[in-house]
Amino acid sequence: MAKKRIRRKDLKKPDEFLTLTGQALEWMRGHSRTVTWAGAALLITLAVLGIVSAYRSARHRDANADLARAMASLRAQNASGAASELVDIAQRWRTTPIAEIAALLAVNTQIRLGNHDAAVAEIERLADSAGDLPPYLRQQMLLAWGAALAGRRAWSEAAAKYEAAAALSGPLTAPAVLGQARAREQAGEAARALELYRKLYDQ
Numbered sequence: 001m002a003k004k005r006i007r008r009k010d011l012k013k014p015d016e017f018l019t020l021t022g023q024a025l026e027w028m029r030g031h032s033r034t035v036t037w038a039g040a041a042l043l044i045t046l047a048v049l050g051i052v053s054a055y056r057s058a059r060h061r062d063a064n065a066d067l068a069r070a071m072a073s074l075r076a077q078n079a080s081g082a083a084s085e086l087v088d089i090a091q092r093w094r095t096t097p098i099a100e101i102a103a104l105l106a107v108n109t110q111i112r113l114g115n116h117d118a119a120v121a122e123i124e125r126l127a128d129s130a131g132d133l134p135p136y137l138r139q140q141m142l143l144a145w146g147a148a149l150a151g152r153r154a155w156s157e158a159a160a161k162y163e164a165a166a167a168l169s170g171p172l173t174a175p176a177v178l179g180q181a182r183a184r185e186q187a188g189e190a191a192r193a194l195e196l197y198r199k200l201y202d203q
Contacts, residue, residue: 067098070105083109087122100126100133107144116151123148139170146179150186159183174200 070085086106093099103126110119123145133141142165149158162180166173181196 064098066093067102070102079109079113083113083115083118090122090126100137104137104140104144107141107148111144111147111151114151116148119144119148120152135168136170136172139165139168139172139176142168143172143176143179146176146183150179150183153186155183155187159187159189174203177203 066085066089070082070089083106086102086109090099090103090106093102103122107119107123107126110116110122123141126141127145142161146158146161146165149155149161159180162176162183165176166180177196177200181193181200184190184196185193
């Protein structure tokens with residue numbers, strides 16, 4: 001392959017990069033006010049983004065600390081106190097992902113305490129933002145909802161929530177099918193319950 005010869009005339013041509021740089025500097029000197037305002041706007045934008053990011057990080061850190069304290073109450077067998085703390089966290093930090101986790105923990109704690117009406121009320125509030133939950137948390141929410149309704153002996157409604165939970169992919173499919181079978185049985189749907197028990201056995 002033949003090498004392209006560099007001619008003396010080509011070497012005498014002005015460098016394109018230097019030419020463009022010079023033109024840019026010339027334009028900036030001629031429009032110094034515009035350049036100053038643009039630079040100031042950029043600095044303000046970067047400062048605002050930094051402040052927002054720091055504020056968001058601080059909120060998440062504080063929400064995590066509150067959740068850790070509520071979990072400590074649960075570990076100390078103070079379920080009643082933990083339930084109140086978790087409900088408070090879910091409301092106080094409702095713009096953070098921690099709120100949804102706290103709300104689900106609060107619901108499960110209320111069910112353990114036998115406070116099924118409080119559990120249903122909390123989970124109905126949580127359901128408004130359920131579209132933002134990942135599938136495994138939606139499944140957990142529906143399973144807890146079914147358990148709370150079963151605690152109120154609303155068997156048909158509980159079976160519907162368990163069925164919805166079983167339809168989602170996640171680690172709680174088997175408990176959801178079992179819950180639905182028991183709720184159908186209590187609702188007097190013996191044939192449907194038997195079908196679900198067989199499905200669970202086959203799985």
